[in-house]
Amino acid sequence: MALNITANRADSTLLDLPWHEPLEEWDPALLAALPRGISRHVVRFVEVSGRVIAVKEIRGDIARREYDMLRQLRRLEMPCVKAYGVIDGRTTPDGRELDACLLTRHLQFSLPYRALFSQRLRPGTADKLLDALAVLLVRLHLAGFWWGDVSLSNALFRRDADAFSAYLVDAETGQLLPALSDGQREHDLDIARVNIAGELMDLEAGGVLEEGADPILISRRMVARYEQLWGELTEVERFETGDKWRVDERIRRLNQIGFDVDELAISTDLDGTTIQIQPKVVDAGHHSRRLMRLTGLDVEENQARRLLNDLDAYQAAVGRQNDSDEMVAHDWMREVYEPIAANIPRDLARKLEPAQVFHEVLEHRWYLSERHDMDVTTQWAFADYLAEVLPAKPDEQSVVGVDTVEMPVIALFDD
Amino acid sequence: MATVKYDNATRLYPGNDKPSVDALDIDIADGEFLVLVGPSGCGKSTSLRMLAGLEEVNGGRILIDDKDVTDLSPKDRDVAMVFQNYALYPHMSVADNMGFALKIAGIDKGEIRRRVEEAAKILDLEPYLERKPKALSGGQRQRVAMGRAIVREPKVFLMDEPLSNLDAKLRVQTRTQIASLQRRLGITTVYVTHDQVEAMTMGDRVAVLKDGILQQCDSPRRMYDHPNNVFVAGFIGSPAMNLFEVPVAEGGVKFGNGVHPVDRSVLGSTGNRITLGVRPEDLEVSGEDGLPINIDVVEELGADAYVYGSVAGTDPGDRPIIARVDGRRPPMKGDVIHVKPKADHVHLFDVETGLRLGD
Ligand SMILES: Nc1ncnc2c1ncn2[C@@H]1O[C@H](COP(=O)(O)OP(=O)(O)OP(=O)(O)O)[C@@H](O)[C@H]1O
Ligand SMILES: Nc1ncnc2c1ncn2[C@@H]1O[C@H](COP(=O)(O)OP(=O)(O)OP(=O)(O)O)[C@@H](O)[C@H]1O
Ligand SMILES: [Mg+2]
Ligand SMILES: [Mg+2]
Secondary structure (H helix, E strand, C coil), X not given: CCCEEEECCCCHHHHHCCCCCCHHHCCHHHECCCCCCCCCCCEEEEEECCEEEEEEEECHHHHHHHHHHHHHHHHCCCCECCXXXXXXXXXXXXXXXXXXXXXXXXXXXXXXXXXXXXXXCCCCHHHHHHHHHHHHHHHHHHCCEECCCCCCCCEEEEEECCEEEEEECCCCCCEECCCCCHXXXXXXXXXXXXXXXHHHHHHXXXXXXXXXXXXXXXXXXXXXXXXXXXXXXXXXXXXXXHHCHHHXXXXXXXXXXCCCEEEEEEEECCCCCEEEEEEEECCCCHHHHHHHHHHCCCCCHHHHHHHHHHHHHHHHHCCCCCCCHHXXXXXXXXXXXXXXXXXXXXXXCCCCCHHHHHHHHHHHHHHHHHHHCCCCCHHHHHHHHHHHHHHHCCCCHHHHCCCCCCCCCCCCCCC | CCCXXXXXXXXXXXXXXXXXXXXXEEEECCCCEEEEECCCCXXXXXXXXXXXXXXXXCEEEEEECCEECCCCCHHHHCEEEECCCCCCCCCCCHHXXXXXXXHHCCCCHHHHHHXXXXXXXXXXXXXXXXXXXXXXXXXXXXXXXHHHHHCCCCXXXXXXXXXXXXXXXXXXXXXXXXXXXXXXXXXXXXXXXXXXXXXXXXXXXXXXXXXXXXXXXXXXXXXXXXXXXXXXXXXXCCCCCEEEEEEEECXXXXXXXXXXXXXXXXXXXXXXXXXXXXXXXXXXXXXXXXXXXXXXXXXXXXXXXXXXXXXXXXXXXXXCEEEEEECCCCCCCCCEEEEEECCCCCEEEECCXXXXXXX
């Protein structure tokens, strides 16, 4: 059978990839080393015409079905990865048939949960991830999508100011129905509860779950959050035009369950005597959002500004203005930020948050450069800072709040 | 240990004018493996979901162990929808991979251990309980996933096309595994597939659905030998049964150049045409008195061969006529052979109603 390419934007450079080889055997030089979640199929990232594409090796009919499903979801404006194409009819040179490949665009700025847990997290991140997943699930259910395999692995997370937003990445088991019954929603929630608890127990077994975090409680909270949000979003709230305070009341309630309401759709009934409201979830924070999207770092607005400046300087210094921002940011994280954030000695870790340390190291580098009248490397500045500055600082843990002792950094990209 | 009863169960989706499942009546025995089969859209999944509590029942009832569960939520029915996409967690032992869902359900450690060990025994996984999934073969990993369902010890297992993600070879293997596992466990199981071969090889009984209506529910043998109507006759069996619309003649029905004898009492109850069904293996090569077949394709299978063709001198219809012939001396493409049904091996159906005539 001849190679058969279905792509929504045909790109001839796709043909240059070694489709006649099993994905597992592709030359690492072709691959972009980005983190992934748990999966049963082989998934790799490649760069095609400056874009990062995720390639999943999977049976042809399933690939096509998932491709169609992702496109339908996009049309419904659901947050999910963008389908890019299906490659079918693959055979090895000696005639062995290979599974098809589903191609999706790498979701820019997204992080799989396992990568998030390998970073030094601010407390409560697990909960925030699950809040995001609850929002995603509510949105999908409202659109009539019965997911069937709700899990952390099957979602991607994008920083969203103080929160995350979740994107669907694996639509393999999903069905679009005119509407879901309560039983069907409950079924998805059951699966979610078990999968999420399993995934968190796995992190726990791997020693990267925040100490004291209870997988079962967290997964239950996700369901509770879903139910609450489902109620808020589906309960028809109508009131007389005189009761406009109920708009604020609705927003307050949404705030209470963790959502900043940036936009509220308000409509009146035909006769104009009643009002109906529908909130949308948005958040603020220009710099922190950009930095979060690029690096997944969860830092304050001014820290973010500082880090972004350094990232820009790095991009200029290594001459990579034409590379995609997220690739550069990924490298900057590995080469510049992580060596600092991950190497703060445990006994000093209670002093400051890592991003704050990073900020101070940059300050310290400037100070050292001035004093020595020469450019000082960040590594040197960090070493000097650890030796001379940080030990003298007071513990700021209590300032930040209780329960801020965070887990040690352990990389977890072992699949 | 449980019986299941669909009692006139009906599901009408909002906005549809016809029920997707229409007055379904099935009694499923304790420990039975029942397969729901039918073409796409016939209502198989809906029927299963009604039993699972995922779909509202608009009329009739669902009973589990004689208890009316029609209005119970999925959780309260003690049924387990077996899921094909179980993930395995790399840092957890095989035992934990099998048992963690019980922990979530609040079952105590000792009980979890007991169930996991029991499942491991059935699945031949005992020596691997403390290992990580990475150290297992593909087949063993799949059994661990099955173990996750087994340890729940539900009253009823529900499976909706659980093999649809597997390639053809693995599907056949897993099919056998599931069937034998079910028999060992003795847990009542309702299984949905669109594949009649799968249905016939796995089920104790098979229920054929079409347009939301139950056509027949019988053992695979009975279903094969005694289809209740022309739809079931054409749906069950591979290759499919040949169906001919033939005129009634003196003492029987006209078949090719001859007459196939049919009991007078059967002919009396119908019009002047009749649908005659005969399976490929029940056609035999005959003299000139049979039906002349123009052979288009010969499929050799060793001892047997199947020939596919059309009635000589007519337009080939959309379904070829299929006959099983001796594989040692098969005819060739382009040949004309004559065939007629073996005595007592025809199925007769009313042309209008499609219902079986006679026995
Ligand atoms: N477009 C994408 N952008 C970013 N990451 C992606 C993309 N597609 C896949 N991934 C990563 O690859 C992982 C596996 O993908 P996916 O869940 O589709 O595989 P799978 O084999 O179908 O999984 P499962 O075992 O759940 O069926 C995801 O968790 C995600 O981290
Ligand atoms: N949520 C729904 N709303 C409206 N109609 C539905 C809904 N779900 C299913 N149907 C319709 O009900 C009928 C039966 O669907 P069902 O999914 O049970 O069929 P099936 O036999 O399982 O088919 P398949 O093999 O394609 O899965 C179909 O006509 C389908 O379009
Ligand atoms: Mg997945
Ligand atoms: Mg999948």
